[in-house]
Structure formats: structure tokens, C-alpha cells
Amino acid sequence: MTAKLNDMVQNKPLLPADNPILKGNFGPVDKELTLTALEVIGTIPPQLEGTLLRNGPNPVDPQPNHHWFVGDGMLHGIKLSAGKALEYRNRWVRTTSLEEKTGLTAAPVTGTELLVQGSGNVHVISHAGHILALPELGLPYELNLALDTERQYDFDGELTSSMTAHPKIDGETGELLFFGYDLVAPFLRYHQVDAAGTMTNTVEIDLPEGIMMHDFAVTATRVVFMDLPVVAKLELIDQGMPMPFQWDDNHQARLGIMDRNATSDTVKWIDIEPCYVFHPLNSYDDGDNIIMDVVKYRKVFTALSDSKYAKGAKLERWTIDVAAGTVSSAILSDRDQEFPRVDPRVECHRHRYGYALEVGGELGFGGLLKHDLDTGNSQYHAIDSNCAGGEPIFVPTGPAEDCGYILSVVYNSGTQCSELHIIDAQQFEAEAVAIVKLNTRVPFGFHGNFVEG
Ligand SMILES: [Fe+2]
Numbered sequence: 001m002t003a004k005l006n007d008m009v010q011n012k013p014l015l016p017a018d019n020p021i022l023k024g025n026f027g028p029v030d031k032e033l034t035l036t037a038l039e040v041i042g043t044i045p046p047q048l049e050g051t052l053l054r055n056g057p058n059p060v061d062p063q064p065n066h067h068w069f070v071g072d073g074m075l076h077g078i079k080l081s082a083g084k085a086l087e088y089r090n091r092w093v094r095t096t097s098l099e100e101k102t103g104l105t106a107a108p109v110t111g112t113e114l115l116v117q118g119s120g121n122v123h124v125i126s127h128a129g130h131i132l133a134l135p136e137l138g139l140p141y142e143l144n145l146a147l148d149t150e151r152q153y154d155f156d157g158e159l160t161s162s163m164t165a166h167p168k169i170d171g172e173t174g175e176l177l178f179f180g181y182d183l184v185a186p187f188l189r190y191h192q193v194d195a196a197g198t199m200t201n202t203v204e205i206d207l208p209e210g211i212m213m214h215d216f217a218v219t220a221t222r223v224v225f226m227d228l229p230v231v232a233k234l235e236l237i238d239q240g241m242p243m244p245f246q247w248d249d250n251h252q253a254r255l256g257i258m259d260r261n262a263t264s265d266t267v268k269w270i271d272i273e274p275c276y277v278f279h280p281l282n283s284y285d286d287g288d289n290i291i292m293d294v295v296k297y298r299k300v301f302t303a304l305s306d307s308k309y310a311k312g313a314k315l316e317r318w319t320i321d322v323a324a325g326t327v328s329s330a331i332l333s334d335r336d337q338e339f340p341r342v343d344p345r346v347e348c349h350r351h352r353y354g355y356a357l358e359v360g361g362e363l364g365f366g367g368l369l370k371h372d373l374d375t376g377n378s379q380y381h382a383i384d385s386n387c388a389g390g391e392p393i394f395v396p397t398g399p400a401e402d403c404g405y406i407l408s409v410v411y412n413s414g415t416q417c418s419e420l421h422i423i424d425a426q427q428f429e430a431e432a433v434a435i436v437k438l439n440t441r442v443p444f445g446f447h448g449n450f451v452e453g
Helices: 002-009 096-102
Strands: 040-042 050-057 073-081 084-092 123-127 130-134 141-143 149-152 176-181 188-193 199-205 222-227 230-232 245-247 254-259 268-271 276-286 289-297 314-321 326-333 337-341 353-359 365-372 377-381 393-396 404-412 417-424 434-437 448-452
Touching: 050 123, 050 130, 050 404, 123 448, 176 222, 188 222, 199 254, 222 276, 222 289, 254 314, 276 337, 276 353, 289 337, 314 337, 326 365, 365 404, 393 448
Parallel strands: none
Antiparallel strands: 040 434, 050 073, 050 448, 073 084, 123 130, 130 141, 141 149, 176 188, 188 199, 222 254, 230 245, 254 268, 276 289, 289 314, 314 326, 337 353, 353 365, 365 377, 393 404, 404 417, 417 434
């Protein structure tokens, strides 16, 4: 499965019957459910008071060459309270595209028409009282905790271009920092939103061409944009490819560093070796340097299938000497891994611990990893061999950085249903303290957050 997954990521055309993204737990579900009386094995910590939200693609009408990154967004919610699992529910994001295909009434849209309207299928955050389903391209959608889509969201009319799925919420100030990239010029914009949810700054940033910029880095004082060699090729859409992006050896890989409060394009660009990063773990200032921990691939989205690149990504530390214009790198963990997360309280600030999902195995994903970046030690939380983990989402419950629980939506191929695994982050290699049986399948998706209350 892993080799096929890599083929998909590299845009290798696959015969429809072989498309792994329509099979097993990559395949979509066809119903919206609300399930109660969920079986629990173990004890749900009573401190977990809120709803785990998880987003991912769930295409209503997948095409034979369907790509995992596209398709109608679907939110999954698991509500925990007083040591009980009260409810699981799933709902599609109510876009106009979904309405055209299903008749499900679309949520109100803004007046902004973008080249890509967005399906809100990548991530979900809660900021300043707004729960936002975030897209790769396009505007976000605001939801409530019942997963009803309330409206397309544009920060009171201030956002008229795409929003990334990976904004950063400063763990100390509560500010929301994000960028948006687009397939047509201007290719990149940077935005600041204060802790109360008001957009205070937008900066247009010059790029030589359109690229896929999935994520970025933010420290207490600076932001880092990743201009990497996966470039936009709109002609791929005409060729029937669902993802208009391709690796380009001619595109110089660069990191762009800018003051976090800059009000004009004052980015300092530093060339780096070609690579691709979907997700930094976290980043912080270290004196004048920037420490940026990333899950790094050698190459993705290549036109030709080349098995030597068909390997997962490693966790790497980049030390950016901004004054000297250099970036040094060191491997932190050489296990194949993705979906790195930290305690949200240390986002944009120095972190000691990081968590990630193991990539590989028959089902595509395996157990979970906890990295202690002070000692260099990594711990492994094993999951049964017939199961595949999901993104590890850390929920703090005490003052120490690793005092809390990891929540991960796990697929069990034996029951063909999914389960919520709750793991004590300080007893990481021990069995899950609780497993909530969801009695339905949550397709492999991307990202989520725990919304308290
Ligand atoms: Fe992502």
C-alpha cells in the first residue's frame, strides 16, 4: 500500500482499478451518521471535556484517477464529557459544489469568486470563537460543534483570497498567523489576525511562479515561507489530472524569512537543497537563528515513478542563520513519519516534545511516535498490526509540556470500523488508557483539533 501511496503522491497515473485512494479505509463513506451509546474499553480521562474534530476528503463522486488531496470535505466529531464518549457524528462541508452533486443545501458564500472555491477538506481549527474548516486553496467555512456548516468565512470581508490549511495560533499570544497561496498572481499573501479574530495585516509577497505551499513556520518574531520545487501546472487540469502540481528541477528551493509584523514584502530568501516539506513540526527563535523542525521528503510529485524517491519522510531540524543566509540540517528521526504535532501551548515557541504518525505497513500507517528533542530519544506507541493510526493530537491537561493526552483516530481492518485511541503522553509506550469504538469507518484523512467545552 505504501508504494502505491507514493505513486499517487508522485502523480503517477494509475489504472482506475488500482487506485488505492478509492479502496479500503481511503475510500469515502456514503452516509452522515449520529451515533451514541459508544462502547468504551478502559477509562476516558475526565479532564477531556470537549469535542475532537477531524477533517478529510470524502468525495461524493470520486473519479477513477481520484487523488487523496481532493474531494468534498467531511468533518468527524467525537464528543467527550465527564469520562464518557457521548457521541460520534460526521457531516459534509456544505459547499455549493456539494449542493450541485447531492442537493444538500449549501451554506451562504461570500461575494469573493476565486479560481478554486475550496472544499474545506484539510484541517479544522478553533480561533476566537470560530470553528473553521480549512482548505488547501479557497476560503474556509465556519462550522458549529454539531458540524453544521454556517457560512463561508472571510474575516468580516477582509480575506478575498485563499487561506492555507495550516495557520499558526501563537501558543502565548493567541494571534492567528497564516498565508494563502494561489495558482495565479499574486501567488502568495501573508495575514495576521489578532486574538479576538480581527484581521490586522495583509502583505502581498512576490514569487516567480505558482507553487504548492502547504504549510509554513512562525516563531515569536518571524515567519518562514517554503518556496519548494512543486510548481503549479494548470495544463495538468486539461489533461484530466486532479492535482495541477508537479515537481520541477528548474525551480530553486528557497526559504523566505520575514519579520512577523512586516507590513510590506521584506522577505529575505535563502537558497536550500531541493526537497519538499508538507508539514513543519514547530519552529522557534534561538537567538538570531531560527530552529525549524520539519518532516522532509527528498522529492514528491515527480512525473515519472522513480522508486528511489518512493520513501517516506524523515524528521529533520533546520537551523537557519538568517544573518549569514545559511541553513544547516540534522536528522532528528529517520523513521518514516508524517502529521507531526506539538502541544498547542508551545506553538511558535521552543518545544521539547513532538509527536508524529508512523508511515508504512500494510494499511499505509502504523503506530505513533513521541520525540524528546532535548535528549534525542524517541518512544513508539504500538498499535495492533491490523490497525492504522491517525494524526496524534495533543490535548494538555497539566503544566508540563507532555502532561496531557494524545488523541488518534485509528482504523481497525478487522472490524472495518474506526476507534478513538486516548494515550497518556507521559506513559506513551503503554496501552491506550481508553479506546472508543465508533461503530463506523472514519476514512483516512488529514488533520484535526480538540475543541474544549
Ligand atoms: Fe497538512
